[in-house]
Amino acid sequence: MHFCPSQLPSNNYVFTGSVYFNPADFAALQSKARNVSKSEILVKANGFVLKAEPLEAIEVGNFGASSFHREMMMLSKLDKILIQVADAQDLNPLSELNITVDYKILKRDPRLDLGEDATLFKLKEDFISDEIVKRFKGRFINQGEKFALPIFD
Numbered sequence: 001m002h003f004c005p006s007q008l009p010s011n012n013y014v015f016t017g018s019v020y021f022n023p024a025d026f027a028a029l030q031s032k033a034r035n036v037s038k039s040e041i042l043v044k045a046n047g048f049v050l051k052a053e054p055l056e057a058i059e060v061g062n063f064g065a066s067s068f069h070r071e072m073m074m075l076s077k078l079d080k081i082l083i084q085v086a087d088a089q090d091l092n093p094l095s096e097l098n099i100t101v102d103y104k105i106l107k108r109d110p111r112l113d114l115g116e117d118a119t120l121f122k123l124k125e126d127f128i129s130d131e132i133v134k135r136f137k138g139r140f141i142n143q144g145e146k147f148a149l150p151i152f153d
Contacts, residue, residue, distance in 0.1 A: 020064035
């Protein structure tokens with residue numbers, strides 16, 4: 001099935017790591033899933049495997065994705081891409097994960113530990129590790145995937 005990317009209706013959906021489909025499109029994708037439960041489906045879009053969820057606010061023929069997902073899949077709003085149900089294994093063979101961190105300070109917060117010139121951000125490794133484990137637990141991880149990690153949100 002082919003879909004056009006669209007924005008998500010609110011920031012509540014940005015940090016889930018999922019892509020969203022109108023319930024009618026989600027049901028059509030669900031019908032093609034091989035797994036027994038079919039309540040959670042993974043889809044493959046432009047080489048990335050992502051969790052799909054239904055969302056009434058998404059128009060039929062579109063899929064809602066965060067700007068991070070649209071950027072990593074190199075999509076514009078005008079593109080139409082093939083999205084298929086992914087045949088992913090439940091087994092995750094990773095024992096190690098290397099992550100490159102880039103950050104944007106959206107608003108100043110006194111809890112942020114900024115360097116003297118206010119351009120360096122001191123990461124608290126334990127905090128970041130815990131948040132990343134929470135974010136990716138039970139998820140399929142893609143090479144080159146981009147994700148937002150809200151701090152003090």
